[in-house]
Amino acid sequence: MRNLMISIILFPLIILYFSLFIVEEGQRGIVLRFGKVLRNNHNQSEVYAPGLHFKIPFVETVKSLDARIQSMDNQADRFVTKEKKDLIIDSYITWRISDFSRYYLTTGGDDITQAEMLLKRKFSDRLRSEMGRLNVKDIVIDASGRLANNVKDALNSGSDDEPENQPINVLTYEQKMSLTSINNSNDFHPKSNSMAALGIQVVDVRIKHINLPTEVSDAIYNRMRAEREAVARRQRSQGKEEAEKLRAQADYQVTRTLAEAERTALITRGEGDAKAMKLFANAFKQDIDFYVFIRSLRAYEQSFSCYQDVLILNPTSDFFRYMKPPL
Template structure:
């Protein structure tokens, strides 16, 4: 009896713990009954908010889905602009779950990697289509924000059947097939949701952004080579202009030096001529005042110049007129010595 009671207690406790489940903050829970999403009387999925809840043990299982915004980094891919120029675009997507039951059914059990595969395929084809409508200038300037808005709206709301891009149509058909499978499970197709939109899969794209736009390596190398050639041409032009300006400055400086030296020489000759004229005038005035004294001074200067160097030898007659002042001074000394 005691063993039976203990067994019953264990079964009750095990059933109690098996019937309780916890949904953490930032998550939503959906209950699966025999692998089917549990629905209410209105055929709407039953979604459990954060907290402690009860389910039927062994029959129902719980799948918790993240309600937070997810970030999907896209690998840089090659796209073609309106001018048929290749661009390497690096981007990312912010998305969240908008319909948990649709998301669970479309991703095969709430697999994030499967959701990102569908989202990446749709995003890549839609971005390729939108970039093909713009030139490079429009992509990197003001049209970029409008481009991101158009891509986000196309992902959330889907595209019309008039879209002629084969790749976009292919991606839309893939999403539409998954959406039809979800609608069949609902047994209540909602005409307000486009079957080729991400909303049909329970996914809402919050934001789409382009992080970086680069040119392919072969194109960027060619552009860099052209830019380098242009810069080198500009540098050569500046150097030639600098050399020309230097030659002009050098020629101007040489001209100014030559002109200054010539002017200085001219002024020196004028001053020297004026000085010589003044000297000659002084000599002439002195000669006119006292010719004898002038002759005497000139003779003294001649004596000084002639006898200053002892190595010089002069052979002259003592009766020469050159020594007349010496002879006259000698005679004067002799006469003064006699009584």
């Protein structure tokens, strides 16, 4: 009896436990009944906001999908411009789920890897198409982000230059039927080549880096290096030429200055000697004997200043008259 009472009490609690489900903040929930997306009376998919909700236990299952904005980095790839020139573009995309039931059916469940793979393929095709319409100058100076905006709009709305009957993904029979019912129940019918057909909205597209391919950039750097080296050689040769001119002018000025100085020195020295001779002449003119005596003393000094010289003179010579004792 006691076990029966416990079973009677526990059974509703178990049923209640499996009937309740919680959708976390930043997520949305969809309920599947026998593998099909649950719909309301208007045949529209039920999307549950964050909070506590009820479901039929053991019959309905809940799938939680991330409602936050996702960021996806794209690997740098090579693209061809209108001028048939290659550029390496590094970019990233931000996106979010706009239609949760459609997203769940078209991406094979809540596998974000599958969604990003489809998004990357579409983005690469759209970016390649847009790059083919622009030249390198327009891409580099695209300050308003027109290229990224065009790619984003094309991804969200689709384009007419791609076949719309292209399959998005390999779906099961149940998923195809559910997707068909979604398209029939909604007034909005997105193009199959748009991301809206996957239940995805591209929030933003950004170009991080625009680079030239390695072989092209190396060739450009080598050409720039050769041009700079040619300019450097020309500048060095012009500098050497100017240096030689300045050096020649400086040598000319030095030689001219030294010659002028030597000329002025000789003239000054000649004028000084002339004045000295004139002074000597005027002084000695007053006493001839004294002048002769001074000249004899200078002659003695010059003659006997070198001890290695040998002079053979007659002692009675007139040269020694001032060395003789006075009479």
